[in-house]
Amino acid sequence: MQLRKLTMQGFKSFADRTQIVFEPGITAIVGPNGSGKSNIADAVRWVLGEQSVRSLRGAHMEDVIFAGSQGKRALGLAEVSLTIDNSDGQLPVPFTEVTVCRRLHRSGESEYLINQTPCRWKDVVDLFLDTGVGRDAYAIVSQGNVEALLSASPEERRQWFETAA
Amino acid sequence: MQLRKLTMQGFKSFADRTQIVFEPGITAIVGPNGSGKSNIADAVRWVLGEQSVRSLRGAHMEDVIFAGSQGKRALGLAEVSLTIDNSDGQLPVPFTEVTVCRRLHRSGESEYLINQTPCRWKDVVDLFLDTGVGRDAYAIVSQGNVEALLSASPEERRQWFETAA
Amino acid sequence: TQELFHKSFQAVARQFAELYQELFGGGVAQLRLVGEGPDLDSLGVEVMVQPPGKKLQHLDLLSGGEKALAAIALLFAFLRERPAPFCVLDEIDSALDDANVERFARLLQSFKGRLQLIVITHRQGTMSAADALYGVSMNGEGTSQLFSVRLADVPA
Amino acid sequence: TQELFHKSFQAVARQFAELYQELFGGGVAQLRLVGEGPDLDSLGVEVMVQPPGKKLQHLDLLSGGEKALAAIALLFAFLRERPAPFCVLDEIDSALDDANVERFARLLQSFKGRLQLIVITHRQGTMSAADALYGVSMNGEGTSQLFSVRLADVPA
Ligand SMILES: Nc1ncnc2c1ncn2[C@@H]1O[C@H](COP(=O)(O)OP(=O)(O)OP(=O)(O)O)[C@@H](O)[C@H]1O
Numbered sequence: 001m002q003l004r005k006l007t008m009q010g011f012k013s014f015a016d017r018t019q020i021v022f023e024p025g026i027t028a029i030v031g032p033n034g035s036g037k038s039n040i041a042d043a044v045r046w047v048l049g050e051q052s053v054r055s056l057r058g059a060h061m062e063d064v065i066f067a068g069s070q071g072k073r074a075l076g077l078a079e080v081s082l083t084i085d086n087s088d089g090q091l092p093v094p095f096t097e098v099t100v101c102r103r104l105h106r107s108g109e110s111e112y113l114i115n116q117t118p119c120r121w122k123d124v125v126d127l128f129l130d131t132g133v134g135r136d137a138y139a140i141v142s143q144g145n146v147e148a149l150l151s152a153s154p155e156e157r158r159q160w161f162e163t164a165a
Numbered sequence: 166m167q168l169r170k171l172t173m174q175g176f177k178s179f180a181d182r183t184q185i186v187f188e189p190g191i192t193a194i195v196g197p198n199g200s201g202k203s204n205i206a207d208a209v210r211w212v213l214g215e216q217s218v219r220s221l222r223g224a225h226m227e228d229v230i231f232a233g234s235q236g237k238r239a240l241g242l243a244e245v246s247l248t249i250d251n252s253d254g255q256l257p258v259p260f261t262e263v264t265v266c267r268r269l270h271r272s273g274e275s276e277y278l279i280n281q282t283p284c285r286w287k288d289v290v291d292l293f294l295d296t297g298v299g300r301d302a303y304a305i306v307s308q309g310n311v312e313a314l315l316s317a318s319p320e321e322r323r324q325w326f327e328t329a330a
Numbered sequence: 331t332q333e334l335f336h337k338s339f340q341a342v343a344r345q346f347a348e349l350y351q352e353l354f355g356g357g358v359a360q361l362r363l364v365g366e367g368p369d370l371d372s373l374g375v376e377v378m379v380q381p382p383g384k385k386l387q388h389l390d391l392l393s394g395g396e397k398a399l400a401a402i403a404l405l406f407a408f409l410r411e412r413p414a415p416f417c418v419l420d421e422i423d424s425a426l427d428d429a430n431v432e433r434f435a436r437l438l439q440s441f442k443g444r445l446q447l448i449v450i451t452h453r454q455g456t457m458s459a460a461d462a463l464y465g466v467s468m469n470g471e472g473t474s475q476l477f478s479v480r481l482a483d484v485p486a
Numbered sequence: 487t488q489e490l491f492h493k494s495f496q497a498v499a500r501q502f503a504e505l506y507q508e509l510f511g512g513g514v515a516q517l518r519l520v521g522e523g524p525d526l527d528s529l530g531v532e533v534m535v536q537p538p539g540k541k542l543q544h545l546d547l548l549s550g551g552e553k554a555l556a557a558i559a560l561l562f563a564f565l566r567e568r569p570a571p572f573c574v575l576d577e578i579d580s581a582l583d584d585a586n587v588e589r590f591a592r593l594l595q596s597f598k599g600r601l602q603l604i605v606i607t608h609r610q611g612t613m614s615a616a617d618a619l620y621g622v623s624m625n626g627e628g629t630s631q632l633f634s635v636r637l638a639d640v641p642a
């Protein structure tokens with residue numbers, strides 16, 4: 001399984017359709033403070049099914065929809081798609097390329113799609129269940145959170161082992 | 166009021182007597198991770214009368230006494246002195262130079278001295294009361310704490326204004 | 331002391347708005363009193379900031395560096411209004427990008443003369459603002475030692 | 487699953503000890519199971535580390551950079567034992583000094599074939615370890631835009 005590309009539109013500060021292509025090795029994301037780097041990490045967390053508003057740094061889920069800036073009006077829809085190369089068959093679907101898409105309308109209505117086919121939230125979570133990138137895994141370390149691995153309680157640490165087992 | 170010098174001995178990782186002379190302008194302290202920079206900030210906080218073990222990053226007050234390393238045995242005493250130029254008379258004592266000293270023995274016995282004269286903890290705290298460097302002022306910002314100024318509760322923020330008034 | 335409180339609040343709020351604009355090169359920052367009043371205990375202080383080009387934001391939505399820089403503006407607004415003789419700052423620049431480190435270094439220099447600043451840092455931009463530089467290192471015995479670095483030796 | 491748990495615990499503990507020594511150039515790191523057992527729910531995992539030249543420490547006494555580096559060793563110990571296909575790391579190098587940033591960059595490179603790494607950073611040392619570099623900036627309208635930076639353009 002390899003990440004191919006991430007497409008964001010109306011997600012946080014990415015008002016316009018923006019695409020990032022990932023390399024097989026190390027992709028570095030750089031830029032000034034407040035330019036939108038952590039919003040990219042949030043987009044990856046969100047498209048994989050994240051439900052906790054806190055871990056997306058907002059107060060309500062609607063906070064992920066572009067809220068407007070001095071030069072642009074607020075939008076009514078946030079959409080993120082993640083395209084994955086599945087030629088090794090790690091994801092339990094009969095496709096060599098899988099695109100997961102998540103949308104949220106300002107009305108509160110949310111949509112999930114796997115390869116353009118509407119599905120439920122649970123289908124997206126199940127898709128990634130045994131891959132180690134599920135919602136609560138250590139595969140996404142948010143800004144300022146690296147030391148949380150050390151300062152977790154002994155019980156919490158034990159639980160990582162259980163998911164790792 | 167200007168800081169002249171800080172002397173540490175047996176305080177945290179400063180086993181040997183170490184002195185740092187301060188300039189009137191900006192003094193920068195640099196060095197590798199774990200070399201002892203934040204311990205210097207802790208020494209300043211401690212000599213001014215800090216009583217909270219948490220804000221000195223320890224579990225017990227004895228954690229400020231040099232606990233030994235691979236090359237040196239643990240010591241039984243931590244001592245920090247801060248020498249201040251008081252030629253402007255801001256500190257309410259009749260001296261142009263004031264040295265505050267604090268000691269802690271492993272037995273738990275602690276000592277305070279102002280210009281070599283033993284005194285109580287309260288005398289040290291009273292000395293700095295209206296200068297803005299008292300224990301809970303914003304004059305010492307610990308590592309990782311800068312955002313605490315913003316994330317404090319509205320009531321906590323009001324209290325800064327009261328001390329500032 | 332209510333009189334004094336409100337006077338000091340207004341002064342710090344003005345300084346905060348000014349320093350924020352200086353550090354961010356624009357934008358808006360406000361301190362607002364919330365609560366019924368007039369009893370001081372029932373009052374709280376709200377912080378609202380708007381980075382240049384953006385809308386007024388809830389503090390949580392700010393980025394790591396934007397929060398750190400706004401906190402620095404608030405800290406120095408206090409230091410302007412109620413000067414402490416010295417200030418110890420331990421790596422408050424770690425979330426800043428290189429351009430903001432330069433702005434922070436300029437802010438430090440503008441406060442020279444008002445108070446003594448003792449700044450712990452790993453960032454070159456901050457080091458080059460210093461009048462004196464001390465290096466700390468671990469010696470072979472696992473204990474800390476201090477040495478003074480001549481400013482001429484710092485890599486540009 | 488108790489069998490599996492203990493096997494996975496031993497493997498991660500071994501990797502943690504190894505990676506810690508690699509990152510710190512020495513020292514000791516241990517994971518220990520605490521609690522009565524054998525029921526998994528009654529068990530917890532303790533972390534003990536000893537930076538080179540120092541005594542075994544309580545985690546609280548470690549410095550900011552020592553904690554971050556130890557946490558990175560633990561994270562990559564997990565990633566070695568239970569490889570995830572990719573990992574997103576948001577400024578986990580901000581507390582590190584320049585020498586430790588270099589060690590971190592070498593660690594990233596040693597993980598290259600195992601998984602995809604997406605690393606958000608302000609540090610030069612980490613940038614130079616990358617195969618591809620994306621720059622993000624705010625455009626005149628106050629929205630984010632992305633551009634790909636040719637690696638040849640990164641200042642050495
Ligand atoms: N009582 C003590 N006796 C001996 N060593 C101690 C004591 N208390 C703390 N230390 C040591 O001091 C070190 C931490 O020092 P400090 O936090 O000042 O580092 P630092 O220079 O600020 O590093 P960083 O750049 O990572 O923040 C720890 O490694 C710890 O072992």
Ligand SMILES: Nc1ncnc2c1ncn2[C@@H]1O[C@H](COP(=O)(O)OP(=O)(O)OP(=O)(O)O)[C@@H](O)[C@H]1O
Nearest residue numbers: 012033034035036037038039065066067393394395
């Ligand atoms: N829903 C939204 N609509 C518009 N802008 C948003 C929205 N949510 C967040 N933002 C903007 O995104 C910016 C923060 O972006 P982000 O946290 O990604 O910055 P960053 O590049 O990680 O910066 P740093 O280097 O300081 O960590 C904030 O200034 C905020 O205004």
Ligand SMILES: [Mg+2]
Nearest residue numbers: 038143393394
């Ligand atoms: Mg960020």
Ligand SMILES: [Mg+2]
Nearest residue numbers: 203308549550
């Ligand atoms: Mg430190």
